[in-house]
Amino acid sequence: MTxxxxxxxxxxxxxxxxxxxxxxxxxxxxxxxxxHEIRRIRRGSLMAPRLxxxxxxxxxxxxxxxxxxxxGLRAVNPDVSIVHVEHSYTEGFVASHAVxxxxxxxxxxxxxxxxxxxxxxxxxxxxxxxxxxFAPAERIVTINPGVDLSPFLALTPCLELxxxxxxxxxxxxxxxxxDLALRAFKAAAGSDExxxxxxxxxxxxxxxxxxxxxxxxxxxGWAENPAAAMEACDAVLMPSRWEAFGLxxxxxxAAGRLLVVSGTDGLAEHQRHGAVSVGANTVEAxxxxxxxxxxxNEAERILRGRQRxxxxxxxxxxxxxxxxxxxxxxxxxxxxx
Amino acid sequence: MRCPAERDAHAPRAxxxxxxxxxxxxxxxxxxxxxxxxxxxxxxxxxxxxxxxDTLDVVARFDDPRIRVVRQANRGLAGxxxxxxxxARGAYIGFCDADDLWEPRKLAAHVAHLDASPDxxxxxxxxxxxxxxxxxxxxxxxxKLKGITALDVLCRNPIGNGSAAVVxxxxxxxxxxxxxxDSRPWWFDERFRQSEDIECWARFVLxxxxxxxxxxxxxxxxxxxxxxxxxxxxxxxxxxERMIARMAEIAPAFVARHAPAARAYQLRYLARRAVAQRDGxxxxxxxxxxxxxxxxxxxxxxxxTCSTLAAAALLSAFGREGYALAERAVxxxxxxxx
Numbered sequence: 001m002t003x004x005x006x007x008x009x010x011x012x013x014x015x016x017x018x019x020x021x022x023x024x025x026x027x028x029x030x031x032x033x034x035x036h037e038i039r040r041i042r043r044g045s046l047m048a049p050r051l052x053x054x055x056x057x058x059x060x061x062x063x064x065x066x067x068x069x070x071x072g073l074r075a076v077n078p079d080v081s082i083v084h085v086e087h088s089y090t091e092g093f094v095a096s097h098a099v100x101x102x103x104x105x106x107x108x109x110x111x112x113x114x115x116x117x118x119x120x121x122x123x124x125x126x127x128x129x130x131x132x133x134f135a136p137a138e139r140i141v142t143i144n145p146g147v148d149l150s151p152f153l154a155l156t157p158c159l160e161l162x163x164x165x166x167x168x169x170x171x172x173x174x175x176x177x178x179d180l181a182l183r184a185f186k187a188a189a190g191s192d193e194x195x196x197x198x199x200x201x202x203x204x205x206x207x208x209x210x211x212x213x214x215x216x217x218x219x220x221g222w223a224e225n226p227a228a229a230m231e232a233c234d235a236v237l238m239p240s241r242w243e244a245f246g247l248x249x250x251x252x253x254a255a256g257r258l259l260v261v262s263g264t265d266g267l268a269e270h271q272r273h274g275a276v277s278v279g280a281n282t283v284e285a286x287x288x289x290x291x292x293x294x295x296x297n298e299a300e301r302i303l304r305g306r307q308r309x310x311x312x313x314x315x316x317x318x319x320x321x322x323x324x325x326x327x328x329x330x331x332x333x334x335x336x337x
Numbered sequence: 338m339r340c341p342a343e344r345d346a347h348a349p350r351a352x353x354x355x356x357x358x359x360x361x362x363x364x365x366x367x368x369x370x371x372x373x374x375x376x377x378x379x380x381x382x383x384x385x386x387x388x389x390x391d392t393l394d395v396v397a398r399f400d401d402p403r404i405r406v407v408r409q410a411n412r413g414l415a416g417x418x419x420x421x422x423x424x425a426r427g428a429y430i431g432f433c434d435a436d437d438l439w440e441p442r443k444l445a446a447h448v449a450h451l452d453a454s455p456d457x458x459x460x461x462x463x464x465x466x467x468x469x470x471x472x473x474x475x476x477x478x479x480x481k482l483k484g485i486t487a488l489d490v491l492c493r494n495p496i497g498n499g500s501a502a503v504v505x506x507x508x509x510x511x512x513x514x515x516x517x518x519d520s521r522p523w524w525f526d527e528r529f530r531q532s533e534d535i536e537c538w539a540r541f542v543l544x545x546x547x548x549x550x551x552x553x554x555x556x557x558x559x560x561x562x563x564x565x566x567x568x569x570x571x572x573x574x575x576x577x578e579r580m581i582a583r584m585a586e587i588a589p590a591f592v593a594r595h596a597p598a599a600r601a602y603q604l605r606y607l608a609r610r611a612v613a614q615r616d617g618x619x620x621x622x623x624x625x626x627x628x629x630x631x632x633x634x635x636x637x638x639x640x641x642t643c644s645t646l647a648a649a650a651l652l653s654a655f656g657r658e659g660y661a662l663a664e665r666a667v668x669x670x671x672x673x674x675x
Contacts, residue, residue, distance in 0.1 A: 001577075095546045096588035099488035132546070174589050241587065263514065264544075270357045280526075282586050288517040 003324060005034045006053040007271065008073075010043040010060050014171070016247045017059050017087055019147045026148070029317045034324060041069065044200070048072025051080065058084040063109045063112055080325040084115040086146075090265040091128040091176075092242030107132040117327055121145050121245040122266030126184060141323055142267075145245055146316030149254040149309055151227035157256020157306060159299040165194045166290070167233030169248050171225065172201030176293045177239035177262065179203070182210050182217065184286030196221040196232055227269040230255040235293065239281055243267050249275065249313055253305030258298050260289060274304030274314060349403070351429040351503070354421030354497060356414055357396070359532065360435035363560070365395050370438040372401055372557075374532065376445035380405060382405030382421045392435070414499070415533040422513075422524050435604060436560045438471070439501035447503035450552045452499040458508030458547025459538070460497045462556040467630045474522035474561060475668065482551030487542045490535075490549065491563050491584070491599040492633075499534050500557045508547040512540055525608035526583070532574035543588045561613075570607050570619065575601075577603050601631035607643050615660070617652030624649050 007021050018124050025036035038047070044065040056077060062084075074082065093161040094104060112118055120126035126142040129135060140143045166185065178197060185195045197207065197215045205220070211217040223229035230236070232252060235258035238246055245266040252259045253273065261267040262281035267329055271277045276293065279285045353371055357364055364383075368518045371381055383396050385408040396406060410414070420430060429451055433439055447460040454460075463479040480495035489495055496502050527536050542549060581599065585592040602640045604627035611620035624646050628635060634642045652660040 042498070091546050095487075095542065095544050096591065098543070098588070100486075101548070121406055124542060128546075179589075180586060241589075277515075279516050280523075283584065284528075285517065292517065 004056040005039045005055045006127045007057045017245045020145045023147045033111045050076045056082045065077045081116045083117045089238045145317040152254035163234035164233045167236045169198045174204040180239040181237045188287035188290045198229045254309035261277040273308040276302040348426035349380045352425035352427035353431045355383045356417030357387045357392045357435040361392045363436040374444040384417040384421045386417040403461045415448045415527045431503040433500045438558035440556045444586040446552045457502045457550045459549045461501045464557040464559040467484045467553040467558045485549045490542045492602040498559045511545045532580045536580040597631040601627045620649035621653045
């Protein structure tokens with residue numbers, strides 16, 4: 001029986017979420033056994049829609065502003081299972097923003113109580129949600145996000161030479177920590193090395209100022225074709241200050257590019273699959289890492305990353321199929337009522 | 338990072354790390370105070386940080402199986418603590434410098450606190466200041482204990498000194514990393530030879546969301562060394578600025594917003610140290626700098642800020658003798674109110 005799945009997103013949903021939804025709707029198994037509809041809801045909307053669905057999947061950001069919407073959703077769809085995917089929050093985010101502890105805890109507990117399942121997008125994020133007690137352990141499921149990786153898997157991997165072209169790919173936002181890698185590159189890279197920065201965002205001016213006309217650093221703008229952007233790089237750097245999962249990591253590994261990450265939040269998970277860890281996410285540590293990597297060859301890591309990326313799509317589909325098939329009628333409301 | 342130390346069934350519940358360098362004169366008293374703890378299930382890891390004096394002879398005179406010694410070439414305080422952390426087996430880990438003393442009930446208080454509060458990662462308490470002869474100076478650190486925020490840590494360092502904290506191992510391991518230049522993990526950043534404590538606590542609060550919380554009581558006796566050079570205060574401020582730059586790598590927006598207030602508090606702290614060193618001109622200059630960067634210390638703690646300013650002014654106007662008279666009068670008046 002085809003089950004009807006409605007995905008809810010608000011207007012703050014980042015591009016990665018949209019690509020993941022496309023992947024779900026078009027995936028060979030997921031797309032066939034479920035019909036997927038995407039509904040966009042205005043952030044902070046007070047009117048929760050009654051939805052004709054078997055399962056609702058919330059990709060909404062949990063905020064006080066969205067709390068009426070989230071509680072309303074539960075109230076007007078009492079007989080529908082609601083799954084929430086936590087795309088936003090991580091330990092690194094709340095710590096580095098000094099988010100008021102008790103207030104945040106209340107928001108998370110109240111909001112999560114409306115959902116039948118919470119999907120964490122990485123194991124470190126799941127550990128954190130569990131440790132903070134935002135939801136009971138039995139309602140937390142870990143599923144790495146997935147996108148269509150075939151354009152990346154079609155690229156020839158960079159196995160032969162040490163990297164000379166480094167890539168920073170993503171939104172130009174303080175979150176991504178591109179300033180750290182850029183400063184390190186300026187100090188440590190040789191004249192035959194290049195840093196390509198793909199993306200747009202609020203930090204652009206500051207990053208351009210940091211680059212100070214260094215001709216080895218090139219701002220490439222938003223990449224319409226992510227696989228082509230990836231193809232231009234030998235290695236991809238992810239100096240994120242916080243990151244729930246980091247889809248770019250998976251894409252870099254699929255493309256057969258060396259992946260270097262800060263150990264923050266979900267990025268720690270990529271280290272188990274061949275990514276190089278920078279250690280401390282400091283300019284100094286990035287300098288040291290760039291120096292080491294430009295002299296070496298990391299083919300083994302790259303191949304491990306690629307294998308992981310090949311397994312990612314089937315694993316993503318299988319995990320979602322299981323979840324959608326086993327998610328039960330809402331237990332929360334009956335308890336609360 | 339996973340804790341690399343082996344855990345076995347016989348591991349003590351707590352470890353106390355004692356970094357030792359040129360500590361022959363004081364470490365005996367320190368170890369006495371630790372062995373007198375009412376909570377007895379602990380080990381003491383003395384880290385001989387390449388000390389040139391006979392500190393180890395003093396340690397060897399203690400006949401207690403709970404004392405272990407780890408030796409290494411000199412790496413500084415941060416490096417010694419890291420070596421201790423690597424060797425430590427307890428689920429709770431305390432730090433006590435080799436010239437400070439713990440009150441007998443200190444470890445028991447922190448173990449009870451950490452047992453009862455599973456979301457607390459660092460437990461600390463206040464301290465009593467003692468002089469070179471271990472006599473109380475009549476001064477204490479009694480910081481805020483509950484609801485500690487990142488701002489509190491940056492501005493006021495409630496943990497106070499390097500012998501006040503007992504940490505939960507699993508929480509503390511969250512901030513460990515393996516630097517390229519060392520095969521061993523670092524918890525404390527060994528690039529810092531000063532400000533290594535505050536760097537570690539600030540990094541802890543800005544990169545994990547484990548709680549930092551205090552328990553009541555003045556449970557550490559913290560030795561204040563007389564003398565010291567004004568030049569060191571300037572160096573101390575430089576290392577504090579490096580610490581702030583490090584925090585900006587982690588939390589740029591937070592630091593941009595709060596660095597001025599934190600800087601003002603730090604300058605006021607250094608001004609008080611300058612007063613203690615009887616350098617009135619430096620104290621006055623530091624206070625002027627403090628008030629120029631932020632008025633927050635003046636608004637939040639007017640008495641302390643004004644008294645520091647007054648002491649600095651008095652000292653620079655009337656010199657050491659005039660100041661000594663005034664200080665005695667103030668201390669006498671305070672002890673009557675206490």
